[in-house]
Amino acid sequence: xxxxxxxxxxxxxxxxxxxxxxxxxxxxxxxxxxxxxxxxxxxxxxxxxxxxxxxxxxxxxxxxxxxxxxxxxxxxxxxxxxxxxxxxxxxxxxxxxxxxxxxxxxxxxxxxxxxxxxxxxxxxxxxxxxxxxxxxxxxxxxxxxxxxxxxxxxxxxxxxxxxxxxxxxxxxxxxxxxxxxxxxxxxxxxxxxxxxxxxxxxxxxxxxxxxxxxxxxxxxxxxxxxxxxxxxxxxxxxxxxxxxxxxxxxxxxxxxxxxxxxxxxxxxxxxxxxxxxxxxxxxxxxxxxxxxxxxxxxxxxxxxxxxxxxxxxxxx
Numbered sequence: 001x002x003x004x005x006x007x008x009x010x011x012x013x014x015x016x017x018x019x020x021x022x023x024x025x026x027x028x029x030x031x032x033x034x035x036x037x038x039x040x041x042x043x044x045x046x047x048x049x050x051x052x053x054x055x056x057x058x059x060x061x062x063x064x065x066x067x068x069x070x071x072x073x074x075x076x077x078x079x080x081x082x083x084x085x086x087x088x089x090x091x092x093x094x095x096x097x098x099x100x101x102x103x104x105x106x107x108x109x110x111x112x113x114x115x116x117x118x119x120x121x122x123x124x125x126x127x128x129x130x131x132x133x134x135x136x137x138x139x140x141x142x143x144x145x146x147x148x149x150x151x152x153x154x155x156x157x158x159x160x161x162x163x164x165x166x167x168x169x170x171x172x173x174x175x176x177x178x179x180x181x182x183x184x185x186x187x188x189x190x191x192x193x194x195x196x197x198x199x200x201x202x203x204x205x206x207x208x209x210x211x212x213x214x215x216x217x218x219x220x221x222x223x224x225x226x227x228x229x230x231x232x233x234x235x236x237x238x239x240x241x242x243x244x245x246x247x248x249x250x251x252x253x254x255x256x257x258x259x260x261x262x263x264x265x266x267x268x269x270x271x272x273x274x275x276x277x278x279x280x281x282x283x284x285x286x287x288x289x290x291x292x293x294x295x296x297x298x299x300x301x302x303x304x305x306x307x308x309x310x311x312x313x314x315x316x
Contacts, residue, residue, distance in 0.1 A: 020080040023279060027069055027077065030283035034066045037286055040296045053128060053138055054121060057114040058289045060142065061107060068103045068282040072096070076279060084171035090164045093173035094157055101153045105192045107282055109145035111243055112196035115203035117141070118236050123210065149192065156184055189254050197247055204240045207233060239288045246281035249274035 041059060075096060079085050085093075120127055120137060128134045162177030178184045211233050253271055257264045265271055290296060 016080045016083065019276060020077060023073070023077050023080060026280060026283045027073055030065065030286055031069050033286040033290065034062050034069065037062045037289060037293065037296065038066065040293065040299070054114070054292065056142065057110055058292050060110055061285050062289055064103055064107050065282045065285050072100050072103060073279070073283065085173045088173055090174060094176065096173060097176050098153050098157045101157070102149045103282065104278070105149035106145060107285065108193065108196045108243060108247065109149065111239060112199040113141045113145055114236060115200050115207070115240055118207055118233065119203065119210070122233065186258065189251065193247065194251050197243065197251060200240045200243055204237050208237065235288065235292050239285065242281060242284055242288060246277045250278055
């Protein structure tokens with residue numbers, strides 16, 4: 001019994017160092033990358049954003065990532081460092097869940113919307129030449145992606161009628177009460193997670209098929225245009241692959257646990273590592289978004305050459 005207590009205490013004191021170190025390194029690198037992208041876009045006076053509609057999603061995804069890195073992820077990293085949540089007040093926990101769920105779902109929705117709009121940008125770009133269609137097909141989905149998750153989780157987490165009580169022995173934040181409501185809980189992961197993930201997968205598979213078919217039919221004078229579109233398609237596909245790897249395993253586990261195997265995580269606790277993958281989706285977004293900004297890549301390559309040149313010349 002004493003050994004069990006010492007093991008529990010040791011886990012609480014030392015936390016999970018490997019998860020902590022990996023997340024911390026990713027956070028620092030992602031923060032640097034996000035700031036580079038935002039500084040570049042601001043220095044260009046957002047001309048690249050206004051010129052290319054797909055850059056709207058780049059700016060929004062990087063902004064969401066920056067908020068996640070500075071407001072949300074540090075508390076998760078602290079949890080893995082300590083082995084428990086340092087702040088466990090009810091008001092803080094509810095706020096933390098709201099900002100965490102909101103940012104994650106906004107990212108998924110934006111990626112799903114970008115996956116659908118890429119079809120239009122590549123095959124029917126003239127649709128966006130009309131202002132009304134541009135607002136209906138481009139800006140309205142973005143507005144929905146930004147405001148719907150925030151309002152939904154504000155209602156089900158902050159305003160949901162529930163009597164919370166602090167348990168001094170509990171080492172983690174309380175779970176929002178709406179998760180005990182089967183209707184709300186199933187609506188949440190089906191509509192806010194499973195549905196956009198399915199949309200991302202289906203939209204990208206069909207996009208790759210359409211691009212391959214169209215490449216066989218194009219004329220020689222259209223080769224340069226299609227090479228550029230092919231790069232954009234590849235960038236979006238990699239971003240979508242990140243969401244598929246990060247979210248599909250945990251979503252499948254949630255489905256199995258909700259309908260078929262309610263004690264799945266209790267029987268196989270190692271499956272919880274798949275939930276750990278979701279923490280990497282937002283921090284890794286900026287590294288993929290960089291490839292949609294070739295001007296920034298040129299600047300970064302130039303700086304890198306200068307650094308390498310100085311490192312070689314100075315010792316001599």
